Amino acid sequence: MTDKFISIEAIAKRYPGAGGATTTVFENLWLSMARGEFACVIGHSGCGKTTVLNILAGLDAPSEGAVIVDGQAISGTSLDRAVIFQSHALLPWRTVLGNVTYAASSKWRNWDRAKVKAHAQTFIDLVGLTGSEHKRPSELSGGMKQRVGIARALSITPKIMLMDEPFSALDALTRGTLQDEVRRICLETGQTAFMISHDVDEAIYLADKIFLMTNGPGALLAEVVENPLPRDRGRTDLHRHPLYYALRNHIIDFLVTRSKTFTAETPGHDPRNVPLVHIGKPGLTIASSGDEQRQTWIPGTSPGLTA
Amino acid sequence: MSSSLRLRAGLVSIALLAAFLGIWHLATHSTGPVATMSPEYAKLMGLTATQGKSAMPGPLDVGAKLWEHLRRPFYDNGPNDKGLGIQLGYSIARVGTGYLLAVLVAIPLGFLIGMSPLLSKALDPFIQVLKPISPLAWMPLALYTIKDSSISAIFVIFICSIWPMLLNTVFGVASVRKEWINVARTLEVGTIRRAFTVVLPAAAPTILTGMRISIGIAWLVIVAAEMLVGGTGIGYFVWNEWNNLSITNVIIAILLIGIVGMLLDQILARFTRMVTFPE
Numbered sequence: 001m002t003d004k005f006i007s008i009e010a011i012a013k014r015y016p017g018a019g020g021a022t023t024t025v026f027e028n029l030w031l032s033m034a035r036g037e038f039a040c041v042i043g044h045s046g047c048g049k050t051t052v053l054n055i056l057a058g059l060d061a062p063s064e065g066a067v068i069v070d071g072q073a074i075s076g077t078s079l080d081r082a083v084i085f086q087s088h089a090l091l092p093w094r095t096v097l098g099n100v101t102y103a104a105s106s107k108w109r110n111w112d113r114a115k116v117k118a119h120a121q122t123f124i125d126l127v128g129l130t131g132s133e134h135k136r137p138s139e140l141s142g143g144m145k146q147r148v149g150i151a152r153a154l155s156i157t158p159k160i161m162l163m164d165e166p167f168s169a170l171d172a173l174t175r176g177t178l179q180d181e182v183r184r185i186c187l188e189t190g191q192t193a194f195m196i197s198h199d200v201d202e203a204i205y206l207a208d209k210i211f212l213m214t215n216g217p218g219a220l221l222a223e224v225v226e227n228p229l230p231r232d233r234g235r236t237d238l239h240r241h242p243l244y245y246a247l248r249n250h251i252i253d254f255l256v257t258r259s260k261t262f263t264a265e266t267p268g269h270d271p272r273n274v275p276l277v278h279i280g281k282p283g284l285t286i287a288s289s290g291d292e293q294r295q296t297w298i299p300g301t302s303p304g305l306t307a
Numbered sequence: 308m309s310s311s312l313r314l315r316a317g318l319v320s321i322a323l324l325a326a327f328l329g330i331w332h333l334a335t336h337s338t339g340p341v342a343t344m345s346p347e348y349a350k351l352m353g354l355t356a357t358q359g360k361s362a363m364p365g366p367l368d369v370g371a372k373l374w375e376h377l378r379r380p381f382y383d384n385g386p387n388d389k390g391l392g393i394q395l396g397y398s399i400a401r402v403g404t405g406y407l408l409a410v411l412v413a414i415p416l417g418f419l420i421g422m423s424p425l426l427s428k429a430l431d432p433f434i435q436v437l438k439p440i441s442p443l444a445w446m447p448l449a450l451y452t453i454k455d456s457s458i459s460a461i462f463v464i465f466i467c468s469i470w471p472m473l474l475n476t477v478f479g480v481a482s483v484r485k486e487w488i489n490v491a492r493t494l495e496v497g498t499i500r501r502a503f504t505v506v507l508p509a510a511a512p513t514i515l516t517g518m519r520i521s522i523g524i525a526w527l528v529i530v531a532a533e534m535l536v537g538g539t540g541i542g543y544f545v546w547n548e549w550n551n552l553s554i555t556n557v558i559i560a561i562l563l564i565g566i567v568g569m570l571l572d573q574i575l576a577r578f579t580r581m582v583t584f585p586e
Contacts, residue, residue, distance in 0.1 A: 059489055077492045089486035093508045093584040102504065106494035138585035156494070 004068070005035040005192055006056070006160065010272075011065030013051050025051055026219040027064070028271045031211060038186055038193045040203035042251060043213030044259055049196045050164055056194060057083045057162050070159060079107050082153035084163040088145040090137040090152075097133040100124055100152050107156040123151040127181060143174035147181075154185065161186070163195040167202065179205060180235060187231075200251050204229065205238055212254050214262045220269065222262045225250065225277045247279045328366045335365035364555040372555045373562075387547060389539070391559070395567060397539040401457070401532075402525045402571075405464025409521065413469045414514065417476025418502065421510070427477065434473065442467030442528050446535055456536035463532045468521035475517025479510030511582035519575035526568045541567075 012027035025048040033039050041049045054060035056067060058077035066073045069081070090099050100120035105111065111119070124133055127147040137145055146166060153161055166182075167175040183206055186193050197203050203210050210225040228243040238244060254262075263269070341358060354360040364372075380392030420426045442463045449459035483506050491501040533542025541560055548556035 057493060059492060077495060079493075079495050081493070083489070083493045085486055085489070087486055089484075089490050091487060091490070091505065091508070092586050093582075103494050106496050136585065 004032040005037070005070060006031075006033040006194070007068040008032065008052070008056070009066050009068065011052075011055060011062035011067065013048060013055070013060075014063045023217055025216050026213075029065070029221055030272045030274065031221055033192065033194065033209070035192055036190045037208050038183075038191075038195070038206055039209045039211060040195045040197050040207035041211045041213060042197055042200065042203055042255065043219065044215050044255065047213045047216040047219040047259075049213060053083075053162050053164050053194065053196055056160075057081055059083075079156050080159040082156055082158035082161050084146075084149050084153045084161065084166045086165045086168060088137075088142075088149040090145055090148055092137050095134050095136055096124060096129060096140070096148050097121070099137070099148055100155050103152045104155045120151075120155055123155040124148075126154065126185065127151045141174075142170050143178060146170060146178060150178075150182065150185075154189075159192060161191050161193045163193065165196050165198060168198060175199075175202070176235065182206065200248060200255070201238075203251070204244070204247060205233070205235060210251065212251065212259070214259050218263070220263060220271060221274050222254070222258070222266075222269070223275050223277050225279065228279045243280045250277070250279060331366050335361040335363045337361065362554070364558065369555050369558050373559050376559060386538070389544075391541075391544070391563060394539060394541045394544040395563060398529050398533060398541040399567065401460050401540065402464055402522075402529050405461040406468050406522060406525050408461070408465045409469040409472060409525075410518065412465075413472035413517075414476050417473045417514070418480055418506070420473075421477040421480025422502070422506070427481065434470070438470045438474070443531055443535065446532065450536075456538060460529070460532045460536050460540075464525045464529060467528045468525040471520040471524065472514070472517040475520070476510065476514045479513030479517075480506055482513075483509040508582070508584070512579060512584070515575065515579040515582055519572065519579060522571045522575050523568065526564075526571055530564060 008029060008031040011029050013025045014022045014027070015025065017023040025046075029052070031052075041052065043049050051060060055062050056069075056074075058074055058081065068074070074081075091102065094102060097117065097120055100123055101116050104120050105116045108116065108119075121133070124130060127150050129144060129147050129151065132140065132144065137148065140148065146169075149166070163182075167178055170178065179202060182193075185191065186206075193206075195203075195206065197206075204227065208227050208231075210227060211221055212223045212225060214220045214222050225247070228247060229238065229241050233241070258265075338358065338360060344352065344357070349357045376391045380390045382388075382390040383393060420430055445463055445466050446459060449462045450456065453459050453462060487505050487509055488501070491505045496504065529540065530542035530545065533540035534546045537543050537546070541564055545557055545560045545564075548554075548560065
């Protein structure tokens, strides 16, 4: 029995298209995550990644199917699920502190002002913005704005963090620092996180599980890749790990070719039973999460390792 | 750099004003031919005929008269002779009342329409038809139904200032960024609290812009409305002085209408700056 903290069950999203036809972005999508897991979704634009995240957040409703979080089907948004928006989405007329207290006071409506402020301050300190509390978003750099977004999301102490390409608008250096921060915070707080990314290295660094989606319309969840890298991985020596390149190549191969051809080449694909891919020798991989899931073994190809 | 630009612009403004006053003075200073006439007839004809003085007052005449008005702005010698302060006060009071009533109606209604696509679509044809109607066209209807000229003037101000505010509020509310609404939604903020904490601050600059347009229109319309309803107010003053053939007073009134209009606009501009947020 696997611990399915989040379970997306047979969801579909359809839009009415031209001439009465409907466009199906994806259908019969199954996906599950355990508590405390960090998952990353990778796929090309238009495969419905953002729609999946919005459905998880409750901002969008699936055309079919259900999402179960912590044993309960979700309907609408919830303070248990915080969203970090791609465009940070700070309220520009509020200060840094104002933006975070807005979230905190929405969660704890009966707290007095001082308590909310103290609570917000701890999260501003956590993301390293001490001293900028009274600045407005327009006075902050892109990275600092996204830090405020993270502080706001964390301040409501959610069960799940949902991130829609949170760092894609940032320069490489800032992105790196913020990835470190998010990883540290998620590990420290045991946060369950669901993140959409375009960046393969970001996914490898942050995620425990990487969901690969084929191209839309009619997108499929093709594979779930277990990250073979140790949990205490560091950014600097990430690429020295013997399985790093095998993992990276596997994902890039998928994005470059297999995301287009997967549907045609894999007629027997069972969306409810998506193959779980382990990179490396069978002996080196993490134990499979369930008997019902099919296993795929990709041999490691790094020089230091005999397959 | 910018202060020097401001200084130079100021100097140019003063030079233009001086040039304008100079040309005005020269144009009205010249004397025309003087006809010989009996003293009795000369009394009736005035200085234009007897001394060849221009019928158009010069800047010095207007200045002297203005000084007279400014020294006694609030005198009241009966219905046809009141100080300019009193006349302007009536006009401002009418504009203020009609405008505030319009604010009270337009902003809540605009909020409702902006937040509801159904209402927005349903009310759109009415707004489109009512908006281009000249506010003065309502006057007979207002006089007939309200049966009070002063309240009718207020109604005309109300009806003319409501549209820009209503449309801007609708537009501002409807075009609040989706992501800000989504922030409120993910924080489970209720509709009322969302309206006040997200929609109102986000739409405030647009709403205030509408209010600024409205106050300008209201001030334009009050002059015409008071010319029609009569009794008091700066519009009535202009028409009354025209009937008195006092072009000097008409020019003074025009100047004051301009200054008060500018002040009203500046007040709203200041409010707009207060609610505008940099992004």
